[in-house]
Amino acid sequence: MVVRTRVNGEWREADVWPGASLLTMLRDSLGLFGSKNACEQGECGSCSVWLDGKLVCSCLVLAPQAHEREVRTVESLGAAAMNPVQEAFIEAGAVQCGFCTPGFIVAVTDLLQRDPAPNEISVREALSGNLCRCTGYQKILDAVALAARRIREPST
Amino acid sequence: MDPILVLRLPRLRYVQARTVEEAAAIVGSDGGRAMLIAGGTDLLPNLKRRQFDVATLVSLRGIPGWDAITGDPQAGMSLSAGATLDQVARHPAVLSGYRALAQAAGLVSTPQIRYMGTLGGNLMVDPRCNYYNQTFAWRKAVGFCLKKDGDICLVARSSPRCWAVSSSDTAPVAVAFAASVVLQGMAGTRRVRAAELYRDDGIDYTTRKRDEVITSVEFPAARTTTSAYWKLRRRGSFDFPIVGAAVVIWWEDGVVRDARGALSAVGSHPVDISSYLSSLRGVHPDERLIAELAAAADKPARPLDNTDLSHYWRKRMTRVFIERALRDAAGLDPQAGLLTAQLKS
Numbered sequence: 172m173v174v175r176t177r178v179n180g181e182w183r184e185a186d187v188w189p190g191a192s193l194l195t196m197l198r199d200s201l202g203l204f205g206s207k208n209a210c211e212q213g214e215c216g217s218c219s220v221w222l223d224g225k226l227v228c229s230c231l232v233l234a235p236q237a238h239e240r241e242v243r244t245v246e247s248l249g250a251a252a253m254n255p256v257q258e259a260f261i262e263a264g265a266v267q268c269g270f271c272t273p274g275f276i277v278a279v280t281d282l283l284q285r286d287p288a289p290n291e292i293s294v295r296e297a298l299s300g301n302l303c304r305c306t307g308y309q310k311i312l313d314a315v316a317l318a319a320r321r322i323r324e325p326s327t
Numbered sequence: 328m329d330p331i332l333v334l335r336l337p338r339l340r341y342v343q344a345r346t347v348e349e350a351a352a353i354v355g356s357d358g359g360r361a362m363l364i365a366g367g368t369d370l371l372p373n374l375k376r377r378q379f380d381v382a383t384l385v386s387l388r389g390i391p392g393w394d395a396i397t398g399d400p401q402a403g404m405s406l407s408a409g410a411t412l413d414q415v416a417r418h419p420a421v422l423s424g425y426r427a428l429a430q431a432a433g434l435v436s437t438p439q440i441r442y443m444g445t446l447g448g449n450l451m452v453d454p455r456c457n458y459y460n461q462t463f464a465w466r467k468a469v470g471f472c473l474k475k476d477g478d479i480c481l482v483a484r485s486s487p488r489c490w491a492v493s494s495s496d497t498a499p500v501a502v503a504f505a506a507s508v509v510l511q512g513m514a515g516t517r518r519v520r521a522a523e524l525y526r527d528d529g530i531d532y533t534t535r536k537r538d539e540v541i542t543s544v545e546f547p548a549a550r551t552t553t554s555a556y557w558k559l560r561r562r563g564s565f566d567f568p569i570v571g572a573a574v575v576i577w578w579e580d581g582v583v584r585d586a587r588g589a590l591s592a593v594g595s596h597p598v599d600i601s602s603y604l605s606s607l608r609g610v611h612p613d614e615r616l617i618a619e620l621a622a623a624a625d626k627p628a629r630p631l632d633n634t635d636l637s638h639y640w641r642k643r644m645t646r647v648f649i650e651r652a653l654r655d656a657a658g659l660d661p662q663a664g665l666l667t668a669q670l671k672s
């Protein structure tokens with residue numbers, strides 16, 4: 172079946188079978204490899220995207236459920252230059268193997284759009300759907316604090 | 328069957344229903360091989376693990392008004408089955424009148440899952456078991472069980488029934504509030520008490536008929552009500568409850584008029600413990616009474632060795648979580664109770 176979805180601002184069509192997930196469609200049909208495929212069962216957040224502006228696991232969305240809807244992926248961020256969240260992840264050393272990183276970048280961007288000055292409890296809650304096997308999370312928390320500060324005071 | 332190297336979905340047909348009538352007609356007719364899909368957050372992982380044989384998925388989310396939340400605690404509230412857990416957890420009127428419901432919805436899994444998952448889907452979560460919520464290859468290697476593809480229960484080998492665990496966080500809250508569930512099928516609409524939606528069986532866990540769609544959940548007026556939900560799990564995110572305690576207290580002139588409660592994850596259905604709370608009526612409970620009642624109210628809880636952590640410990644923690652929920656609803660520090668103190672000794 173043909174699914175028509177607005178992906179990162181552009182209407183795209185993909186010919187998928189009805190049991191394909193949105194994640195499979197993004198990766199295998201549309202060539203967008205930023206959203207990662209790890210657990211495929213909602214347990215890790217590495218496939219996080221926005222569907223109609225809401226943060227979701229694209230492995231748990233059927234491609235046909237995204238028909239005529241708006242999807243934003245990690246590729247929409249920092250296309251021309253890195254966004255402050257991406258920069259902060261690098262500077263704080265929050266990227267090791269990097270597999271979880273796109274999902275975290277999306278989840279952190281989502282948080283800072285809603286709450287530019289989150290306290291640590293809000294940060295932990297907002298990132299509770301993303302797993303990282305490498306960093307032990309502390310550097311990710313540091314990166315969020317750094318990104319939040321940069322967004323509030325761009326010159327620092 | 329194709330080799331399942333990754334967790335892909337089986338071949339199926341996808342239908343977007345435009346009305347409840349249409350959805351009911353399709354699930355009611357497709358030879359039992361059609362299922363409703365709302366957020367998909369319970370159904371899709373289960374399907375990827377081949378826990379159901381499904382030919383058709385009927386999606387509910389395009390139905391007009393599907394996520395509406397109306398009413399207020401003065402008059403009672405109606406929550407459409409399609410309201411997301413995130414909506415329920417943040418809704419100001421739910422937070423003020425039905426705090427346990429907002430707590431339970433907010434304690435489900437992760438932000439991503441709460442944006443997708445719905446209240447209706449949460450009430451219908453497929454009962455869980457360590458021997459069942461596994462990939463096809465895992466179950467094949469260990470041996471299939473009664474619930475799917477096999478003929479014995481791997482937890483209680485001589486048991487003729489399945490003991491999979493009712494694992495919904497909002498179901499015990501709906502039971503404790505004596506909420507009504509509205510179901511619409513091909514023959515019309517009916518309304519049942521939340522407790523009547525469930526059967527004490529890990530496989531055949533609901534009285535919902537195959538063609539019925541849950542359209543809404545109606546919570547009675549909650550003017551002088553306090554409530555709380557306490558959830559035990561290994562990690563503070565992601566995990567399903569291994570004990571959940573919901574308590575609702577109706578107050579009148581500073582004393583308890585009525586109190587009800589229900590437990591999650593200690594049986595194949597939400598376990599109603601209201602009869603153990605009846606001596607709260609007419610008094611303003613102190614911490615000794617609460618501890619006494621909580622210590623007795625874990626009686627109908629029968630955790631088996633089929634979820635995370637040891638079932639002895641889950642049984643021991645059940646009374647502690649009932650105490651915490653009762654104290655919370657009675658305005659006492661939830662974690663300063665006598666049963667919590669006994670844990671440390």
Ligand SMILES: Cc1cc2nc3c(=O)[nH]c(=O)nc-3n(C[C@H](O)[C@H](O)[C@H](O)COP(=O)(O)OP(=O)(O)OC[C@H]3O[C@@H](n4cnc5c(N)ncnc54)[C@H](O)[C@@H]3O)c2cc1C
Nearest residue numbers: 213365366367368369370444445447448449451496541567
């Ligand atoms: C990582 C992870 C962790 C989770 N943790 C928890 C947890 O801690 N607590 C918890 O309670 N749940 C948990 N869940 C399960 C699930 O996310 C939630 O229960 C969610 O609310 C299910 O809603 P849904 O809309 O996604 O349901 P779906 O997956 O769409 O459906 C679930 C079931 O309900 C049926 N159904 C859906 N809507 C209706 C309706 N209107 N009428 C009749 N039948 C209907 C479907 O046919 C299916 O059988 C978790 C899931 C994941 C992936």
Ligand code: SF4
Nearest residue numbers: 456472480481489490
């Ligand atoms: S309780 Fe027994 S029959 Fe039911 S899912 Fe678990 S092992 Fe299978």
Ligand code: FES
Nearest residue numbers: 211213215216230
């Ligand atoms: S791949 Fe989607 S949550 Fe892990």
Ligand code: FES
Nearest residue numbers: 267268303304305
């Ligand atoms: S950096 Fe390796 S999983 Fe997070």
